Amino acid sequence: MLASQRDLFDIPRDVCYLNSASYSPLPLRTQEAGRAAVGRKGQPWTLDAGFANRQHERARTAAARLINADASDIALISAISYGVATAAKVLTVPRGSRVIVLENDHSSPVLEWHGRAEAQGFTVETVSQPTDGDWTSAVLAAIERSGAPSVGLASISSVHWSDGGLIDIEQVQAALRRQGAKFVIDATQSTGVLAMDVKRLDPDAVLFPTYKWLIGPYGRAFLYMAKRHQNGVPLEQTSAGRRNVNSESAVYFGDLAYVDDARRYDMGQRDHFISMEMASIGIEMMAEWGAPAIAERLGMITRRIAVGISDLGFTVLADRLRAPHILSLGLARGLPKELISRLAVENIHVALRLGRMRISPHVFNDEADADRFIAALRRILRS
Numbered sequence: 570m571l572a573s574q575r576d577l578f579d580i581p582r583d584v585c586y587l588n589s590a591s592y593s594p595l596p597l598r599t600q601e602a603g604r605a606a607v608g609r610k611g612q613p614w615t616l617d618a619g620f621a622n623r624q625h626e627r628a629r630t631a632a633a634r635l636i637n638a639d640a641s642d643i644a645l646i647s648a649i650s651y652g653v654a655t656a657a658k659v660l661t662v663p664r665g666s667r668v669i670v671l672e673n674d675h676s677s678p679v680l681e682w683h684g685r686a687e688a689q690g691f692t693v694e695t696v697s698q699p700t701d702g703d704w705t706s707a708v709l710a711a712i713e714r715s716g717a718p719s720v721g722l723a724s725i726s727s728v729h730w731s732d733g734g735l736i737d738i739e740q741v742q743a744a745l746r747r748q749g750a751k752f753v754i755d756a757t758q759s760t761g762v763l764a765m766d767v768k769r770l771d772p773d774a775v776l777f778p779t780y781k782w783l784i785g786p787y788g789r790a791f792l793y794m795a796k797r798h799q800n801g802v803p804l805e806q807t808s809a810g811r812r813n814v815n816s817e818s819a820v821y822f823g824d825l826a827y828v829d830d831a832r833r834y835d836m837g838q839r840d841h842f843i844s845m846e847m848a849s850i851g852i853e854m855m856a857e858w859g860a861p862a863i864a865e866r867l868g869m870i871t872r873r874i875a876v877g878i879s880d881l882g883f884t885v886l887a888d889r890l891r892a893p894h895i896l897s898l899g900l901a902r903g904l905p906k907e908l909i910s911r912l913a914v915e916n917i918h919v920a921l922r923l924g925r926m927r928i929s930p931h932v933f934n935d936e937a938d939a940d941r942f943i944a945a946l947r948r949i950l951r952s
């Protein structure tokens with residue numbers, strides 16, 4: 570199992586940060602790189618001609634490695650909403666078909682389809698949050714519902730952001746494939762912690778940002794597009810997306826054809842010299858540790874908490890139904906008002922998500938954090 574990596578972060582011992590599903594702290598190395606990068610932008614004449622491209626390709630390669638993609642299958646984007654908008658522009662959803670989304674999923678993999686349904690002639694079907702917590706079975710049942718129109722596409726998270734429910738994307742992909750349906754995976758809450766192999770799975774699009782599990786900055790995210798979809802029209806029309814629109818040649822608009830791979834979908838103004846390197850560093854650290862070792866560590870911590878609070882009456886998803894790194898606690902009567910803020914006063918940071926308490930440790934958390942959380946929760950609930 571991976572050891573605690575707390576020393577690589579700037580986290581005082583009295584801070585118990587269990588909220589990486591919202592946003593993670595930056596490693597010290599990333600902070601230093603950010604400061605150096607600000608200085609570089611302060612003196613742009615020090616940048617050589619190949620600098621920008623090296624930055625883009627380093628980030629692209631690091632992101633690709635996490636999901637076993639080729640670097641050329643990855644577009645540099647700003648946010649999941651941007652990537653879903655790109656995917657929705659490129660992927661054809663047959664008229665009369667259904668688009669599957671999850672109830673209470675994050676808005677980014679959902680809203681784009683609502684906005685397109687009427688004009689494109691498909692319906693959006695929302696899979697209800699299952700009372701038994703088994704998201705995979707609920708999604709499979711929705712896809713295979715007899716008598717329903719065929720499914721054109723599913724746009725779902727691989728781990729549900731609010732209850733931490735795990736969706737078995739292999740089974741969902743197999744069910745979608747039987748109907749010739751496309752699969753857009755919002756892997757925000759899983760990439761880096763749960764392994765994904767796009768060469769084997771073969772989804773249509775996969776998206777993930779850096780500011781949560783990839784211990785990076787805001788504003789940097791990635792879109793994997795399957796090779797069969799690398800011929801679409803990008804969301805934005807940029808010079809970088811074209812074969813030869815070059816301000817340094819005598820003819821500016823030399824060749825307007827799009828570049829041949831997923832780079833055509835890169836966001837406009839992608840030269841984020843400050844945050845791009847910061848993003849790369851976190852992703853590379855995650856890849857070095859490896860998803861299995863990270864998941865094992867985080868699973869140990871969430872299980873320790875689940876066992877430690879098991880007599881307090883919380884509803885908790887069974888281990889086999891939840892992601893190892895997210896624990897979501899609910900109470901039939903609702904969480905006491907101000908529970909989250911009272912924990913925060915004690916420097917214990919968790920999130921309130923849709924009426925439940927979401928606990929999401931990362932590689933800097935340890936058994937002491939888990940035990941402190943358990944003790945504080947007991948004390949607050951008794952008082």
Ligand SMILES: Cc1ncc(COP(=O)(O)O)c(C=O)c1O
Pocket residue numbers: 590591647648649650651675677678726730755757758778790
């Ligand atoms: C599942 C999921 N998708 C997407 C996002 C963020 O989306 P965006 O990058 O569009 O802000 C979050 C943030 O909490 C999330 O949990």
